[in-house]
Every structure is written in C-alpha cells, then in structure tokens.
Amino acid sequence: SGLVKHFPIKKGLLQRQSGAVQAVDGLDFDVRPGETLGVVGESGCGKSTMGRLITRLLEPTSGKIEFEGKDITHLNTAQMRPMRRDVQMIFQDPYSSLNPRHTVGAIVSAPFRLQGVTPEGGIKAEVQRLLALVGLNPEHYNRYPHEFSGGQRQRIGIARALALKPKLVVADEPVSALDVSIQAQVVNLLDDLQDELGLTYVIIAHDLSVIRHVSDRIAVMYLGKIVELADRKDLYERPMHPYTKALLSAVPVPDPRRRAKRERILLKGDVPSPISPPSGCRFHTRCWKATEVCKRQEPPLVSLATGHQVACHHPESVSDVRLPPRGPDQ
Numbered sequence: 001s002g003l004v005k006h007f008p009i010k011k012g013l014l015q016r017q018s019g020a021v022q023a024v025d026g027l028d029f030d031v032r033p034g035e036t037l038g039v040v041g042e043s044g045c046g047k048s049t050m051g052r053l054i055t056r057l058l059e060p061t062s063g064k065i066e067f068e069g070k071d072i073t074h075l076n077t078a079q080m081r082p083m084r085r086d087v088q089m090i091f092q093d094p095y096s097s098l099n100p101r102h103t104v105g106a107i108v109s110a111p112f113r114l115q116g117v118t119p120e121g122g123i124k125a126e127v128q129r130l131l132a133l134v135g136l137n138p139e140h141y142n143r144y145p146h147e148f149s150g151g152q153r154q155r156i157g158i159a160r161a162l163a164l165k166p167k168l169v170v171a172d173e174p175v176s177a178l179d180v181s182i183q184a185q186v187v188n189l190l191d192d193l194q195d196e197l198g199l200t201y202v203i204i205a206h207d208l209s210v211i212r213h214v215s216d217r218i219a220v221m222y223l224g225k226i227v228e229l230a231d232r233k234d235l236y237e238r239p240m241h242p243y244t245k246a247l248l249s250a251v252p253v254p255d256p257r258r259r260a261k262r263e264r265i266l267l268k269g270d271v272p273s274p275i276s277p278p279s280g281c282r283f284h285t286r287c288w289k290a291t292e293v294c295k296r297q298e299p300p301l302v303s304l305a306t307g308h309q310v311a312c313h314h315p316e317s318v319s320d321v322r323l324p325p326r327g328p329d330q
C-alpha cells in the first residue's frame with residue numbers, strides 16, 4: 001500500500017536539475033492467493049520496479065508491503081531468507097539471467113544450496129524432477145545454457161524459480177525475449193504449473209496480448225500509477241480508462257471481420273519523462289478526452305461496486321455503473 005520508489009538523480013551533463021525518477025508513485029493493490037494478476041504498461045511505466053519492490057529486490061522509498069499478513073517492508077537480508085523461499089522471480093531475459101559457465105544442474109540446484117535445507121545427496125534428484133516438470137530432459141542437467149534454445153532457457157529459469165516450492169512467483173516479461181512461436185508454449189507451461197503447484201502469479205507484460213489468456217485480474221500502469229484494475233473479462237469487454245482502450249486497440253485480432261469493426265487508437269506523442277510527469281492526470285498530454293480538470297486534478301483510483309477500479313475524470317462506459325459524486329469544480 002502507498003508504494004513509492006523514486007530513484008534520485010544528480011545534476012550533470014544530461015540533467016540540468018537534480019531530481020528523481022518517479023518510477024513508482026503510490027501503488028495500492030493486492031494479489032489474491034492462487035490468482036494471476038497481470039500487470040501491463042509501456043516501458044518506463046514502473047511495472048518492473050513494482051515487481052522488484054514486491055519481491056524485495058529493491059527498497060521502497062515509502063509505502064508498505066505485506067506478505068500473508070506480515071509486514072515485510074523493512075526486513076533485512078537475514079530476516080528475508082525464510083521468505084525468499086516463498087517469493088521468487090522469473091526474469092525477462094533467459095540469455096543473461098543464466099550464468100553461461102554453469103551447467104543447468106548447477107543453476108537449478110543453486111537455490112537448494114543457498115537455503116541449505118535439502119541434503120546434498122538429494123539435490124540431483126530434485127533438479128531432475130524440476131527439469132522434467134518444466135518439460136526438459138532430466139538427463140540434460142550436465143549441459144550448459146548455450147546448448148539450449150531460448151524457450152528451453154526460459155524453462156530453466158522457471159525450474160530455478162520453482163525449486164524451493166514458492167507461493168508467489170513474479171514473472172517480469174517472461175516471454176518477450178522469445179520468438180512469437182515459442183511464447184504461447186512458455187505461457188501455457190506457466191499456466192499448467194500454476195494448477196499443479198497452486199502458485200500465485202504476478203505476470204508483467206508490455207502489452208495485453210500475452211497475458212490475455214492467463215490473467216484473472218489485470219492492472220494497467222501508466223507513469224508509475226495504476227490507472228485501471230479489473231477482472232480480465234471486465235477489462236477486455238468494458239475498459240473504462242482511455243489508456244486501456246488504446247492498449248486494447250493494439251492487440252492483434254485474428255478474426256478479420258472483427259478486425260474491420262474495431263478502430264485502432266493511436267496515441268499521440270511519447271510517454272512523458274518520469275522525472276517531471278505531467279500535472280493532474282499523468283495521461284492528459286496524450287488523452288483525446290482530456291479537459292481542463294484533467295490538467296489540474298489527479299483522478300483518484302476509484303473502486304466501483306463491480307470491483308472494477310479506474311482513475312479517470314471521464315471514464316468510458318459508465319452507464320451501467322455508478323461513480324461516486326464529484327467535487328464542485330469537476
């Protein structure tokens with residue numbers, strides 16, 4: 001709750017003023033046991049920073065992180081160790097996240113050795129079990145990462161993340177470095193593993209196509225804020241934030257008849273700098289619905305009766321939902 005991460009920057013050649021990159025600027029959300037929360041947004045929206053904050057790989061500037069009711073915001077490395085088993089991360093790049101000089105066996109067994117709970121004699125069997133679980137040949141534990149394809153390397157990363165039977169897995173763009181043809185296989189693997197192992201996922205993606213089928217709920221981020229959060233179906237069928245509508249309009253539609261019907265919303269301009277984000281609604285510089293109030297007042301993230309949350313002064317499709325009363329100058 002109230003999660004903030006600012007990266008201070010010093011005055012220098014490229015930067016005229018000292019200040020801070022407001023990577024994450026006040027996030028309130030929860031992740032429910034057994035669900036998949038998809039998190040989408042363009043690069044620079046703070047989604048990776050959010051992932052690193054909730055796994056405690058980064059220290060928040062302010063705010064609070066609770067895991068199973070326990071405040072873990074300020075635990076030190078030693079205090080975090082037992083929790084490390086429960087919370088794991090899968091990284092974007094299966095090429096750089098695996099040490100090229102280590103065998104697959106060494107990579108996947110590292111978590112066991114770090115935690116020191118599995119007897120040495122049992123580790124090889126555990127590694128082989130994990131390789132089989134992610135669809136790799138258990139006999140290949142002596143091979144090196146370069147002997148595997150991109151998709152197989154991401155499977156190795158997944159095996160390593162699952163080694164200690166975590167409860168929560170945060171996957172930061174787990175398939176965006178892979179060939180499109182392989183992406184679905186890896187996403188489906190994650191989905192199967194969730195059922196089998198009762199995992200809870202936070203899956204981070206830069207567009208809505210990859211996480212479409214696996215998310216239970218989806219949070220849309222823009223410049224360090226959550227602008228919309230809803231059940232998957234609700235978000236796809238009744239997007240309320242203009243930014244979500246624009247993201248959805250970019251998702252490829254396989255059926256040509258539906259494709260013809262749907263207008264593509266092209267956003268003007270680039271994402272503004274997170275060093276000095278726009279006043280009011282941070283999306284107002286690119287929003288086709290922006291009015292005066294949008295420039296002056298930041299819209300709060302409002303929760304509707306349906307559980308749908310949206311931060312916008314002029315949300316879409318409000319006919320079937322009731323918004324709380326507005327202030328006099330809105």
Ligand code: SF4
Nearest residue numbers: 281284287294312313
């Ligand atoms: Fe657009 Fe205004 Fe809504 Fe922001 S608050 S998304 S600028 S309509």
Ligand code: MG
Nearest residue numbers: 043047048173
């Ligand atoms: Mg990222």
